[in-house]
Amino acid sequence: MLTKTLEQTYFVIDFDSTFTKVEALDVLGEISLAGHRDREAILEKIKIITDRGMSGEISLSKSIELRLELLHAHRDHLPALIETLKNEISDSFQRNREFLTEHADHIYIVSSGFKEFIVPIVTSLGIKEENVFANTFVFDADGNIVSCDCENPLSTDKGKVKLIRDLKLEGDIYVIGDGYTDYEIRESGLANRFYAFTENVMRPKVIEKADHVAPSLDEFLYHNKLSRSQSYPKSRIKVLLLENVHPVAVKLFESEGFNVEILKGALDEDELIEKIRDVSILGIRSKTQVTSRVLEHANKLMCVGAFCIGTNQIDLKTCTEKGIAVFNAPYSNTRSVVELAIGEIIMLVRNIVPKSNKMHEGVWDKSAKNSFEVRGKKLGLVGYGNIGTQLSVVAEALGMEVYFYDIVDKLALGNARKCKTLDELLAVSDFISLHTDGRASNKNLIGAREFALMKEGVIFLNLSRGHIVDIEALVNAIKTGRVAGAGVDVFPYEPKTNNEEFINELRGLPNVILSPHIGGSTEEAQENIGNFVPGKLLEYINNGSTYGSVNFPEVQLPLLKDSHRLLHIHANVPGILAKINAIFANYHINIQGQYLKTTEQVGYVITDIAKDYSDEVVNELRNIDNTIKFRLLY
Numbered sequence: 001m002l003t004k005t006l007e008q009t010y011f012v013i014d015f016d017s018t019f020t021k022v023e024a025l026d027v028l029g030e031i032s033l034a035g036h037r038d039r040e041a042i043l044e045k046i047k048i049i050t051d052r053g054m055s056g057e058i059s060l061s062k063s064i065e066l067r068l069e070l071l072h073a074h075r076d077h078l079p080a081l082i083e084t085l086k087n088e089i090s091d092s093f094q095r096n097r098e099f100l101t102e103h104a105d106h107i108y109i110v111s112s113g114f115k116e117f118i119v120p121i122v123t124s125l126g127i128k129e130e131n132v133f134a135n136t137f138v139f140d141a142d143g144n145i146v147s148c149d150c151e152n153p154l155s156t157d158k159g160k161v162k163l164i165r166d167l168k169l170e171g172d173i174y175v176i177g178d179g180y181t182d183y184e185i186r187e188s189g190l191a192n193r194f195y196a197f198t199e200n201v202m203r204p205k206v207i208e209k210a211d212h213v214a215p216s217l218d219e220f221l222y223h224n225k226l227s228r229s230q231s232y233p234k235s236r237i238k239v240l241l242l243e244n245v246h247p248v249a250v251k252l253f254e255s256e257g258f259n260v261e262i263l264k265g266a267l268d269e270d271e272l273i274e275k276i277r278d279v280s281i282l283g284i285r286s287k288t289q290v291t292s293r294v295l296e297h298a299n300k301l302m303c304v305g306a307f308c309i310g311t312n313q314i315d316l317k318t319c320t321e322k323g324i325a326v327f328n329a330p331y332s333n334t335r336s337v338v339e340l341a342i343g344e345i346i347m348l349v350r351n352i353v354p355k356s357n358k359m360h361e362g363v364w365d366k367s368a369k370n371s372f373e374v375r376g377k378k379l380g381l382v383g384y385g386n387i388g389t390q391l392s393v394v395a396e397a398l399g400m401e402v403y404f405y406d407i408v409d410k411l412a413l414g415n416a417r418k419c420k421t422l423d424e425l426l427a428v429s430d431f432i433s434l435h436t437d438g439r440a441s442n443k444n445l446i447g448a449r450e451f452a453l454m455k456e457g458v459i460f461l462n463l464s465r466g467h468i469v470d471i472e473a474l475v476n477a478i479k480t481g482r483v484a485g486a487g488v489d490v491f492p493y494e495p496k497t498n499n500e501e502f503i504n505e506l507r508g509l510p511n512v513i514l515s516p517h518i519g520g521s522t523e524e525a526q527e528n529i530g531n532f533v534p535g536k537l538l539e540y541i542n543n544g545s546t547y548g549s550v551n552f553p554e555v556q557l558p559l560l561k562d563s564h565r566l567l568h569i570h571a572n573v574p575g576i577l578a579k580i581n582a583i584f585a586n587y588h589i590n591i592q593g594q595y596l597k598t599t600e601q602v603g604y605v606i607t608d609i610a611k612d613y614s615d616e617v618v619n620e621l622r623n624i625d626n627t628i629k630f631r632l633l634y
């Protein structure tokens with residue numbers, strides 16, 4: 001923490017891989033070696049030399065000399081380099097331009113890079129040219145870059161130390177950088193603290209020497225209680241993504257600077273309880289059970305993303321009571337499930353799986369017996385939601401007659417016919433496909449009684465949730481021939497990872513297609529989900545919007561501009577809004593925008609106010625009775 005006033009504090013900041021995301025000489029090489037036949041190999045060499053220099057393995061002067069030799073760079077390459085670097089300024093430096101400008105007198109850029117490209121970049125964010133300390137290129141008569149100014153201490157080993165010593169700055173010195181040479185200033189005793197900057201690169205040798213690791217400039221500013229662009233640094237917000245969610249989702253969170261942990265499989269309740277304690281954003285798929293016991297330990301949890309359609313694995317009521325917003329991807333894998341259902345319907349009614357298995361054993365069994373077309377047959381859909389309706393349309397295109405039953409009144413698409421009762425649907429259908437959601441009351445919706453009502457030789461599909469079907473009853477129905485073929489994608493118990501054996505009584509039964517819960521597992525669906533769900537979670541975290549939440553009052557908020565946003569989640573009891581506004585009135589706070597939405601369980605009040613207000617306001621808002629969660633955004 002800063003011990004002296006800001007007037008006595010100097011911020012010494014490195015350039016390559018700190019101020020910018022890249023190493024400028026690497027980029028220069030990409031430009032100067034364009035068209036060179038060994039370009040890739042030379043660039044790789046340059047990168048290795050850079051890393052060896054940065055981690056202290058070879059001397060700095062050696063590293064500069066070796067790289068300049070390989071570069072074959074020319075003065076004319078510099079404008080293109082500067083243009084590229086302008087687009088490669090580190091995100092957290094861009095965000096905190098205000099801090100850089102406000103404290104320009106005390107910010108020093110100290111780099112063993114070159115002024116020719118550093119000055120135009122850093123001055124664009126308010127840094128003073130006279131505070132840039134770096135090397136300069138030496139050009140030959142034709143403009144080729146041949147070496148660097150050898151008089152400059154920054155081209156020599158421990159150059160940064162020499163420079164800071166010569167500057168004789170009076171006050172505290174805080175060094176921010178990604179390299180070993182930045183740490184050397186601290187090692188020499190000239191700096192008070194060294195912050196290893198890891199937004200762009202992580203160098204273990206440097207991290208182990210640091211007083212503090214700063215995954216972003218926001219972290220540095222937060223740690224020193226300085227004004228910054230983010231109320232709370234994202235690097236301090238932990239995201240836990242389970243069940244192999246698509247890499248695009250991981251990237252989205254990482255590019256925003258969150259601290260992301262990914263696990264391939266699901267976790268059981270006890271494992272999740274251990275993990276959840278410091279997690280703010282949880283991403284799961286259909287397997288992970290977010291129970292009330294898990295939620296008891298989830299004190300930091302702000303939101304849960306179900307990277308799938310179903311949310312029956314999440315205790316939504318407890319989430320709501322704890323002010324945790326839950327989001328899902330309601331349409332991203334709909335089509336994938338429908339296509340699999342259609343494929344299975346045809347495969348099952350033609351007995352393809354047993355025939356194919358026999359063929360693999362060398363048996364040629366050419367016969368039309370018990371093989372049928374789907375055209376003109378009756379398909380019964382239990383559950384006429386997004387999947388049910390989409391399947392209805394595609395099945396009609398194949399010439400099937402569609403019947404459906406839903407507990408809610410639904411518009412029949414095309415020529416589909418509504419059944420008044422489930423029993424009516426079961427009795428009329430040649431094919432039955434389940435597409436209800438997995439709410440607890442749907443457990444064993446289809447059991448012995450229901451199979452008994454079905455036509456002899458029915459084809460039966462469950463791609464919804466495992467507990468909806470009584471497996472023993474299904475096994476019996478298959479063995480007695482009531483069910484002539486079954487496609488089952490979901491099971492009451494499913495293995496936690498691909499390493500666990502699948503154990504189920506359906507194994508080994510004839511004309512039964514078993515699939516490992518892959519109805520929604522297509523590249524397209526997973527990538528869609530990987531983009532969609534983080535989008536929702538980030539809108540909530542960054543902006544407070546809850547549009548699309550499955551358990552929260554839904555609000556779509558405008559972007560925050562020049563104000564602070566106070567998010568107040570409370571139990572839905574009378575009088576909370578009045579209490580909130582009484583506090584604002586008491587402190588003479590001018591409200592710039594206010595939004596309120598409630599559900600039966602909770603109320604969500606969002607208030608945008610001018611930036612000047614006392615901490616007392618925040619404390620009082622937090623302390624209103626029945627407050628569940630309070631957040632401040634800017």
Ligand SMILES: NC(=O)C1=CN([C@@H]2O[C@H](COP(=O)(O)OP(=O)(O)OC[C@H]3O[C@@H](n4cnc5c(N)ncnc54)[C@H](O)[C@@H]3O)[C@@H](O)[C@H]2O)C=CC1
Pocket residue numbers: 309310311330333334337382383384385386387388405406407408435436437438442445463464465489490517518519520521
């Ligand atoms: N196998 C897989 O990989 C996948 C499975 N699913 C499962 O499919 C389910 C359905 O997905 P969507 O169609 O998108 O959901 P949805 O919410 O749009 O539709 C579900 C429909 O089922 C109805 N319903 C609920 N209980 C019922 C009952 N007892 N009898 C009749 N109708 C009932 C609802 O009223 C609703 O219309 C998901 O909840 C999920 O569990 C979804 C995607 C992939």
Ligand SMILES: O=C(O)C(=O)COP(=O)(O)O
Pocket residue numbers: 285286287307308309310311333464517518519520521
């Ligand atoms: O979307 C759903 O509800 C599914 O069942 C798909 O689940 P998954 O993401 O494959 O675990």
